[in-house]
Amino acid sequence: MSDKLTIGKLASATGTKVETIRYYEQIGLLAAPARSAGNYRTYEGEHLRRLSFIRRARDLGFSIDQVRELMGLADRREQSCMAVDVIANQHRDAITRKIADLTALASELDALIDSCSRNTVAECRIIEALGPSAEARSH
């Protein structure tokens, strides 16, 4: 029933690497826990909750700074949900842009790949396509 955890236990409970937990402590994202007689970190249930929050937000692609902001909001519970909503929406917009960029990239690459007809490199259309553009050559 004890909720004391070594760093290794906390790591496997949250799917985080041990080094990453120490890193989060170092940058002040996760509070430094008490130490045992042998100088081992001893984590409590609250640390587990915080780290779970951090990991989940990180998995959703929030930056460390955004996570910090979200945790600050979560702690001041009287305040409006709107600030949280704003952060989530900003992040959603960034993801939308990224997907669009990657999709455009993918079709460019597809065109390139289609044009490769297993010739020697001298005739390789991919290499050609990556070369200097026609305008650059015309000067």
Add this chain to the structure above:
Amino acid sequence: MSDKLTIGKLASATGTKVETIRYYEQIGLLAAPARSAGNYRTYEGEHLRRLSFIRRARDLGFSIDQVRELMGLADRREQSCMAVDVIANQHRDAITRKIADLTALASELDALIDSCSRNTVAECRIIEALGPSAEARSH
């Protein structure tokens, strides 16, 4: 008619920052050019062609190491195009995976955002959703 360029000219001709060009030289991606009497880098047409190639490949999302590999292949022109095709396809696959991940992320975020009904943070579903998972709580 001279094709000698200062680093600034090369930068604006290729849409690269001056610092980035020096960085490419430092990591051995772009050959070091001759120097003028005043120790300025003096680039030739070949440098322009190489840097254009690099920029284009980087814009398509190839890593520096992939660019290095592609340039090596482009130089051995008698050899089969297939190695180039392989690199391009690996990269295409990585992009496909990234798009899938981001799309899944986007719908998770959408669900989160929908559930936020502008209440106080105490009832905020986004913060809840980011908290420790049900399994973690049940232990």
Add this chain to the structure above:
DNA sequence: TATGCACCCTCTAGTCGCTAGAGGGTCAAG
């Protein structure tokens, strides 16, 4: 009791692809 082994500690440096800044030198125009 000794020994082995998994785990923990700190500290430092490396990853990737640049970017920024300090502190200077060069060059061409006015």
Add this chain to the structure above:
DNA sequence: CTTGACCCTCTAGCGACTAGAGGGTGCATA
């Protein structure tokens, strides 16, 4: 001859870790 745009090197910083050196701790087993 001065101004200002450009160039030089060197070093450190970004984000978010990751890896390694060189050591200490804790527990089980022979």
